[in-house]
Amino acid sequence: MMEQTNKPTIAELIADHVPVASRPAARAFAGTWSAGRHARPLLQILLLGLGAAITIPLMGYLVFRSMELLSLHAGTYQIAVGAALSATSVFLQRHPRQSRNVGEILYILLITSTFATGAGLLIYGLVNLTGKAFVIPVTAMLVTAATGYLVGRGIGYAICLYLTLVCIPLFIPGDAGHAARSGAPLFGATCFGSMMLILVGGTLKPRQIVGEAPVLRALAAAVVTLLAIRVMFSFVLPPETAPVKLMSLPGVSTFLAIAGLCLLAHLGGGWRSLGYGTLLLSALATIALAALNAPGILLGLFLLVLGYHRADRFLTGLGAVQIPLYLYIFYYNLEADLLTKSGLLILGGVILLTGYGWLRLRGRDDAPGETGA
Amino acid sequence: MINTSDTDLSAPATPALVDALYAAGHLDRESHDRAMAAVLPPRQWGLWASRLLLAVGMVLVLSGIVFFFAYNWYDIPPLAKFAGIQVLIAGFTIAALILQSDTLPARMMLLAASVMVGVFLAVFGQIYQTGADAWQLFAAWATLSLIWTVFSRFAPQWVFWLVIANIAAMLWWQQNGGIALFIMPGMFMILMLFNLPVLALFEVLQNRPADWRQKPWIRPMLVVAIAFFAAVPAIQFSTRFVDSWEMPKTVEGIGALLLLICLFLFYRFARPAMMGVAPVLTALTVTLIFTFSSLVEHVIRWDIPLLAEFIMLVIVLLCFAGLVQYLRNLRSGWMADQ
Numbered sequence: 104m105m106e107q108t109n110k111p112t113i114a115e116l117i118a119d120h121v122p123v124a125s126r127p128a129a130r131a132f133a134g135t136w137s138a139g140r141h142a143r144p145l146l147q148i149l150l151l152g153l154g155a156a157i158t159i160p161l162m163g164y165l166v167f168r169s170m171e172l173l174s175l176h177a178g179t180y181q182i183a184v185g186a187a188l189s190a191t192s193v194f195l196q197r198h199p200r201q202s203r204n205v206g207e208i209l210y211i212l213l214i215t216s217t218f219a220t221g222a223g224l225l226i227y228g229l230v231n232l233t234g235k236a237f238v239i240p241v242t243a244m245l246v247t248a249a250t251g252y253l254v255g256r257g258i259g260y261a262i263c264l265y266l267t268l269v270c271i272p273l274f275i276p277g278d279a280g281h282a283a284r285s286g287a288p289l290f291g292a293t294c295f296g297s298m299m300l301i302l303v304g305g306t307l308k309p310r311q312i313v314g315e316a317p318v319l320r321a322l323a324a325a326v327v328t329l330l331a332i333r334v335m336f337s338f339v340l341p342p343e344t345a346p347v348k349l350m351s352l353p354g355v356s357t358f359l360a361i362a363g364l365c366l367l368a369h370l371g372g373g374w375r376s377l378g379y380g381t382l383l384l385s386a387l388a389t390i391a392l393a394a395l396n397a398p399g400i401l402l403g404l405f406l407l408v409l410g411y412h413r414a415d416r417f418l419t420g421l422g423a424v425q426i427p428l429y430l431y432i433f434y435y436n437l438e439a440d441l442l443t444k445s446g447l448l449i450l451g452g453v454i455l456l457t458g459y460g461w462l463r464l465r466g467r468d469d470a471p472g473e474t475g476a
Numbered sequence: 477m478i479n480t481s482d483t484d485l486s487a488p489a490t491p492a493l494v495d496a497l498y499a500a501g502h503l504d505r506e507s508h509d510r511a512m513a514a515v516l517p518p519r520q521w522g523l524w525a526s527r528l529l530l531a532v533g534m535v536l537v538l539s540g541i542v543f544f545f546a547y548n549w550y551d552i553p554p555l556a557k558f559a560g561i562q563v564l565i566a567g568f569t570i571a572a573l574i575l576q577s578d579t580l581p582a583r584m585m586l587l588a589a590s591v592m593v594g595v596f597l598a599v600f601g602q603i604y605q606t607g608a609d610a611w612q613l614f615a616a617w618a619t620l621s622l623i624w625t626v627f628s629r630f631a632p633q634w635v636f637w638l639v640i641a642n643i644a645a646m647l648w649w650q651q652n653g654g655i656a657l658f659i660m661p662g663m664f665m666i667l668m669l670f671n672l673p674v675l676a677l678f679e680v681l682q683n684r685p686a687d688w689r690q691k692p693w694i695r696p697m698l699v700v701a702i703a704f705f706a707a708v709p710a711i712q713f714s715t716r717f718v719d720s721w722e723m724p725k726t727v728e729g730i731g732a733l734l735l736l737i738c739l740f741l742f743y744r745f746a747r748p749a750m751m752g753v754a755p756v757l758t759a760l761t762v763t764l765i766f767t768f769s770s771l772v773e774h775v776i777r778w779d780i781p782l783l784a785e786f787i788m789l790v791i792v793l794l795c796f797a798g799l800v801q802y803l804r805n806l807r808s809g810w811m812a813d814q
Contacts, residue, residue, distance in 0.1 A: 114486060117485075120510060205797050407528060
C-alpha cells in the first residue's frame, strides 16, 4: 500500500515519469486533457446530468405527442425517430466542439439527451412491433456496441441508456412499461458484469481498462441512482422493479466477492498478500458477506475502499449513499421475512465489528487524528 | 478549439490524469504505478479501515435490531422487549462513558443509544396501541435523543437528529393539514424555516477555530435541503402569478424567492462558496423554467402543442447551459483571484 506525501504538478509528473523523447507529446496531451471535458468539476457534471434528465422526458413527450397528432403507426414512427435522434447524437459526437463558452455546454446537453431519447425510442418501437421483452437487452447491447465502435464511449452511454429504460416505465404504463421491467434488469446485470470486469481490471491492468476510470464512476453512479429512483418512487413502483431484481439476481454477490478479492489483492500488491494480517481478515469478511447474500453492502464497501484508494470523493460518496439506500430496499424485499433479514444484518455487522476489534487489538487504529469523524 | 499552450501545467497532477496518460501510451505499466503512488495523497489504511468497519458494522447491527423489533415477534413478552431495549440503551451509554468521550467508538455508542430511543418509542406504541400520531413518535424521539446528541459533539449525530426533527415537522404538517397539503408550500416553508437557523449557526461557527462543527460537507447538505424546500413554494408562487397576473395572497412563495436571492447574494459576495451558490442558483433556475412553462402555456394556451413543447425544450436547454456556464465563469474568476 503506497504512501507518499508531496503531490507533484503535471509538469513535474511528466518530467519524472515520462521518457524524454515522449515528453513534448505527453505535455500536449496533458494540456488538452486538463483543459478539456475530462477536467470538468463534479458539480458541473451533476448539473449537466440534471439538465439532461429534464430534457429527455420533454424530448420523448414531444415525439409521442407528434405521433398522436399525425396518427402515425406507433412502432414504425418510434423506430424512425429513435434512429434519427441516435444518428444525430453520433454525428455530433464525431464532430466534437471544445470551447469555453455556453455553446459547448449546449452541445453536451444535446448529445446526451438525443442519444438517450433516440435509443430509448428505438427500443420501444421494436418492443411495440414485436411485443417481446428480450428485444430490450438485445437492442440495447447492439446500440451500445455500435455507439462504442463509432465514438468509443460505449459503456458510459449504456448507463445513460439503462437509466432511461428504467425510468420510462414510470411514465408509460401498459405493455411497453411491462416489457421494460422485464428486460431492463438483464441489461443492468450486464452493466454490473462490466463493472466487475473493471474492478478486476484493478489487478489485471490492461491498458484500456485502467484508462476507463470514468466508466467505473458512471457504472457505480448508475447502480446508486437506480436504487435512489427505487426509493424515491417506492410508493408507485411494484416491488419487483428493475433495481430490486438487479440486486437480488443470483450470483451478483459472488461476482462482487470475486471483484472484491481482486481489489484487495491489488491493494496488497499481489494475491499472496491475501494470506496475511488485515487483508486476510478483509478477504474472509468479503466471503462471509457474500455468503450472507448482501450484495448492496458489499458494493458499498468496495466503492468506499476504491474511493479511498484512488482519492476519489465521488466514488466514496457513492459508497456512503449506497449502503443506506440498499438497507431501505432490503427492508421491503419480499424474499425473506423481517426476522431472517434482521439475523443476516446483525451477523454481517458482527463480522465487521470483529474486524474492527481485531484491528484495535493489533494497534492498527492508533494513528493521530482518531478523534475526528 | 482550445489553445493547449495556455493550459497551466503547474496544476497538481491527479490519479485520473495518470490513468489518461497511461491509456494514451505516454506511460508504461511500471511508470504508471510509480506516478500513481506519487499523486495519491498520504493514507492511513489501518486507521481508515478501522473507522469503516466500526461505522458500517454499527449501521448493520442497528438496522438488524430495528428490523427485529419491526417484526413484532409475539412470542416475546412485552416486558422482555422493553427490558432488552433499555439494557441496550444503558449499555451503549455506559460504553460511551467508559470509552474516551472524544473517540469515534464512544461517539458511535451515543449514536446507537439515540437510535435505540426511537426503537423503544416504536415498541411502546406497538404494545400499548397508544393511538399516538406518527409525528408524535418522531417529535418525542427528537426531544429525548437531544440529550445524547448534545453530549456527543459529533456532526453525523447532529445530522441524524436533524433528520428525525425534519420528519417530525413534515408528519405534523401532513397530520394536521391532510394528505393534499403534502404538495402545499406551507410544509416546505416550515421545513425551510426549521433548517435555516441551523445553516446560520454553521456559518457563524466558521469564524471560530476549527473543531467538530466545521465539517466541509455540512454546508452543501444544508444549502441543498433549504434550496429544495424553498424551490417548491417559489415555483408555486411564480406559476400562479403568471397564470392570473395577480400577486398571490400567500406569503410563502415570495418569502422563499427572497430567501433564495439572499442566499445567492450571501454565497456569491459575502462568503464566496461554490457549494453555496450552485444549489441556490439551481433552485432559481428550476423556478425560472417552471415560470416560463406557465408563460408558454398562458400565451400559446397549448393550441399549438408541438410548438409549445418545442419552446419548452429549448428553454430547458438554454437555462441549464446558462447555469453551468455561469458557474464555470464564476469558478474561473475565483481561481484567478486566488
